Amino acid sequence: MLVVGAVAVAYVVCAVRAESRQGWPLRRTSAFVAGAALVALALSPPFDAFAHDDFSGHAAQHLLIAMVAPLLLVLGMPVTLLLRALPHAAARGLGSLLNTAPVRVLSTPLVALLLSSGGLVLLYFTDLYRWSTESPTVHLLVHVHLVLSGFLFAWVIVGLDPSPHRASVRTRLITLAAAIVVHSAVSQLLYAGLWVRVDEPTRQLQAAGSLMYFGGDIAELLLALVMLLAARPGYRPAGTRVPATARRR
Incomplete structure (x- = not known):
């Protein structure tokens, strides 16, 4: 919570x-x-205790930190803000970082899908x-993965911030549709208690399952x-003007 x-x-300092x-x-x-407040709420000790004692609380926690909060964070356009608020040299450095090979790979819809939906499958269909319920370290790592992979997926799909590899709207829609299929299947299998490795009532x-599905x-x-x-022709969300020094050459 301190990190959040x-x-x-x-962010607020940069915004000012x-x-x-x-x-x-x-x-x-x-x-x-x-x-950020939703992430902090979902990871707070009382909510975390509820998630530990009741699997429906775990589902609510997962929904908040992996799906709802990431969309709000992406709407804040943090990359654009950094490009505008950082000093000249730092903004150029961030612009260069956005064009490195690792960032290009991470910003592809397929990788974002594998990290988010693939993580969901691993969580419930393996041990x-x-x-995560037995080891505090694994518990923490799972939460970190849920937040980061959820943010990455939302960031790639929405496409508000500058990106070195912005996929077409069709590709992003197909990727989102695939994520919906995976999420729906996992939710229904949890509801039915089929094939999942979750020993709960x-x-x-x-x-x-119902909460995750709907x-x-x-x-x-x-x-x-x-x-x-955001994909409408001629649409420019407020805050998208970036200093020329930080734009891709």
Whole structure:
């Protein structure tokens, strides 16, 4: 939670700095702070204890940190903010980093899909879930993966921030559709208790499966809506003007 709070504070500092230079939309800051607050809430000790004691609480936690919060964080356009708020040399360095091979690979829809949906499959169809309930280290690593992979997937699909490899709208829609299929299948298998390696009461599995199914549908629908709005011809979201020194040459 301290890390989440530090990231939120750093964002606000950068937003204030960007506002004093060229302006920065308040709604972007509000979206990012709201996303960070959701992550902090879901990972707070009371919520984490609820998730540990009741698998439906785990499903709610997963939904918040891997799907809902990442969309809000992406709406905050953190990369664009950094390019505007950082000093000249640092902004150039970030622009160069965005064009490195690792970032290019990570920013492809297929990789983002494998990290997010693939992680979901590993969590429930292997012993990873059981390990996460027994080992604090594994528990922490699973949460970190859920947050980061959820953010990466939303960042790649929505496409508001500058990216070295922006896939076409069709490719992103297909990727999102694949994620929906995987998420729906996992949710229904959890509900039915089939093939999953989750040793929890049937009632909790059914409640978790229903929450992940319907809650996931809403989150993915919002993700698709934001992506399609951002993909409109001539559309430029507020805050997209980047210093020339940070643009790709």
